[in-house]
Amino acid sequence: MTKATVHMARLTAAEMREAVVRNPVILLPLGSFEDQGPHMPMGDYLLADAVAERIAQEATQAGHETYVAPVLPFGGADFFGYMPGGIALSQTTLQAVLSDMLESLLRHGLTRLVILNGHGGNCTMIHDVTHSIMRKSGVIIPSFYLWRVAATIMPHIMGKEKAALSGGHGANPLTSIGMHLLPECIKPERLITLDLEKTAWGLKVVDFGTVDLNGVPVSIPLEGDSTATHGVGKGNPHLCSAEDGERLTAKLVEYGVQLVEHVIKKAS
Structure with a gap:
């Protein structure tokens, strides 16, 4: 089966204008650029983006048009300032960036939005931003903290x-x-x-x-x-x-698709 184009960055402007009319689900993957251990790439945002792509593919194949916004690679500063080469944003800067990203989409009627968070240092900021949007417009934007969900699944996957x-x-x-x-x-x-x-x-x-x-x-x-x-x-x-990673990823994608379906149901 041919894979659908799910990354917004790969759509032409004409394709994006056509898609907006249908109010598809937009996934916003967030990650970090920090120390993940001597064996792991610093860019864990790559994993958030990869999981987002798989969720969008599965959801689209199930008949739920879904796209992935460009990943935000820098997370909120918390415990990893010691890492040479690491890049993090202050919480106030990150809050402003996420607010602008979401408002850019909402302004054109894209209300089916899901944040796929890949960094613990983003959690409080995400709540503050989405709570503010909910108060102003009534739009509820859920946040799916990928690695926290994966941690809850681990005992069922590996004992x-x-x-x-x-x-x-x-x-x-x-x-x-x-x-x-x-x-x-x-x-x-x-x-x-x-x-x-x-x-x-x-x-x-x-x-x-x-x-x-x-x-x-x-x-x-x-x-x-x-x-x-x-x-x-x-x-x-x-x-x-x-x-174990394959099974964890499969469950994350499964739950991600369920969240997409719920967002569509509530936004209808």
């Missing part, structure tokens, strides 16, 4: 024990999905074995910016290299695989 041992920054789910979608970009020979128990400020690390004080979580301002050595957090990347 609870493996999911727990391999889950974390620089490991699952991104490494497995990368092994499946972008195998040419993954460098398995650079995988490292780390002490998965990390400490910062004299306390056990719970997560980025969070430490444990006698069983109580405390937030402290730390850069990610204090809690994720060489970009690898608590998960063991040696447990990642292309096979």
Whole structure:
């Protein structure tokens, strides 16, 4: 079956004008350009874009016209400013950029919009922007946080024990999905074995910016290299695989298509 042209950047202006009249679903993939571990490409936005393309293809083949907007490669600044070559946007800048992107589409009647988020540092900003739009126009723009959804799927794909041992920054789910979608970009020979128990400020690390004080979580301002050595957090990347990545991707696409269908239903 011939693949449909789903990337808006590949449409001609005439094709875009014709499509707008039909109010298709537009997916906006967001990612980041940061440390994802010594074995992974810094541009994890590539994965968000690749998943978006597969969702759009599946949805379009199912009869739901769907396109992918150009991916926003730079995420909101959070814990990864330590990485040489990394590029992040301040939260205020990113908020302005996303607002302008969405308003550009809404102004022409494109109201079936879905954000496919690939970066934790974008979450609060996305809520602020979409909440503001909802208040002004009544248009609800859902955000589908790809890697959070994938993390909830992991125990069903690979079992609870493996999911727990391999889950974390620089490991699952991104490494497995990368092994499946972008195998040419993954460098398995650079995988490292780390002490998965990390400490910062004299306390056990719970997560980025969070430490444990006698069983109580405390937030402290730390850069990610204090809690994720060489970009690898608590998960063991040696447990990642292309096979698990393929199954995770398939489920993400399945749920993504379901969200497209729901957006169409609610916007009708």
